[in-house]
Amino acid sequence: MTEFNGRMQELLLVWTAGPMLSIALTLAAFMAANWLFAKVGRPLWMPPVLMAAVILAAAVAASGIGYETYQQGARWLTVLLGPATVALGVPLYQQMHHIRALWRPILCTLPLAASLAAVYAVGIAWLMDAPLSILASLAPKSVTAPIAMGIAEQLGGSVALTLGGLLITGVLASVFVDWGAKWMKISDDRMVGFALGLNGHAIGTARAFEISPTAGAFASLGMGLTGVFTALFLPFVFPF
Amino acid sequence: MVLLRGFLVLVVFFLLGEALRVLVGLPISGGVLGMVMVTATLMLRGRVSDQLAEASRGLISVLVLLISPGVVGVFFIADRFAGHWFSVAVALVAGTLLSSVTTLWLMKKTAGDRTRGHSHD
Incomplete structure (x- = not known):
């Protein structure tokens, strides 16, 4: 029996030496979350990303490999966030005729609304005496994840x-x-979609596609524009 | 091969974005700069190749997969923010409610001005 336990220890060491165990756990959690999400009727308050994270956290805790080891292996997947951010430029180009057609309301709303999305949350947290690292982590909260992670790192927040x-x-x-x-x-639908993408990034955009294709297109637009605007201006105006 | 060619374009633009960030010293991530450069290049060319469209659709469809390892971190480092969870929660709930309503109000106001004929275009 002790020999078997020793073998198991050895197996865990071999498995965690490379990234494959982390990759398998992440892929399995992603697929399980998608399956479960469809199974329980696609609830608004429990999007697939939240399900995937909960399942993954449980799997990492149960497998006993430890969070640090898991994260090292998962880097093989998360490095793809760089090219994935670049990929967002393609739908942005494909939506360009929408920007041209509605440039006035979009141009009037975007700078103020995107700034306020950051200012409200940072202001409230600041009034409640939250430290600087938390303010920096909250500032990009309405920006799509790959961009937000870059901004948080630049500002000195926690990813x-x-x-x-x-x-x-x-x-x-x-x-x-x-x-x-x-x-x-x-x-x-154009206004509702734009508001969903501007405030709720990818999760809001997924919701907008459930309303109508038009809402979805405007949500992608709102998400992309908020990402670029916030990434370009937040590092310059963040006051610390 | 088709997917790989599109993926290569995305990776090259990411590297160019990183180059611009480091060489010019901009406080913006290389991915965002690469995204702006891709959009600008496509606007100049006036069309997007099937390979690039296919590769970008593929990557965007697995965004949740790429994000989830980062989100998991919040469960494991929760203790570092133990003293501040309440302010974070209030900031997120109240801030998101305020900004959602503000965006809708601004859109309604500016688009309403259009339909009433106040715009000049």
């Missing part, structure tokens, strides 16, 4: 806290934009 805030923001924005549109009697 993990930024991603957590991002996830919560995306879920909340999906719900709040729906409520707000009902309350303000807005039925224009």
Whole structure:
């Protein structure tokens, strides 16, 4: 029996020497989350990214490989976030005719709304005496993940806290934009979609595609523009 | 081969973005600079190749997969922020509610001005 335990220890060492165990866990959690999400009727408040993270956290804790070892292996996947950010430029180009057609309202709304998305949260946290590293982590909360991670690193925030805030923001924005549109009697899919993408990044965009293709297109636009605007201006204006 | 060619284009633009960031000293991530450069290049060319469109669609469709290892971190380093969870939660909930309503209000106001004929274009 002790010999068997020794073999098991050895196996775990061999498995965690390379990145394959981390990659397998991440892929399996992603697929399980997608399956479960469809199974429980695609609820607004529990998007696939949240399910995947919960399943993955449970799997990492249960497997006993430890978070640090897991993260080292998972780097083989997360380095792809660089080219994935570049890839967002393609839909941005494909939506260019929408920007040209509606450039006035978009241009009027974007700078103020994208700035306020950061300012509200940072201001509230600052009033509640949160330290600088937390303010820096919250600032890019409405920006799509690959861009937000870059911004948080530049500002000196914690990438993990930024991603957590991002996830919560995306879920909340999906719900709040729906409520707000009902309350303000807005039925224009273009406005609702743009607001979903601007505030709720990829999670809001996924919600917008459920409303209509037009809402989805404007959400992608709002997400892309907010990402570029925030990435270009936040590092210059973040006051510390 | 088709997918690989598109992927190569994306990786090259990422490297160019990193080069611009380091050589010019911009405080913006290389990925974002690469994204802006791709959009600008496509606008100049006036069309996007099937290979590039296919590769970018593929990468964007697995964004959740690429993000999830980072999100998992929040469960394991939670203790580092133990004293600040309440302010973080209030900032996220109130901030997101305020910014969602503000965006809708701004869009309604500016688009409303258009339909009433106040715009000059």
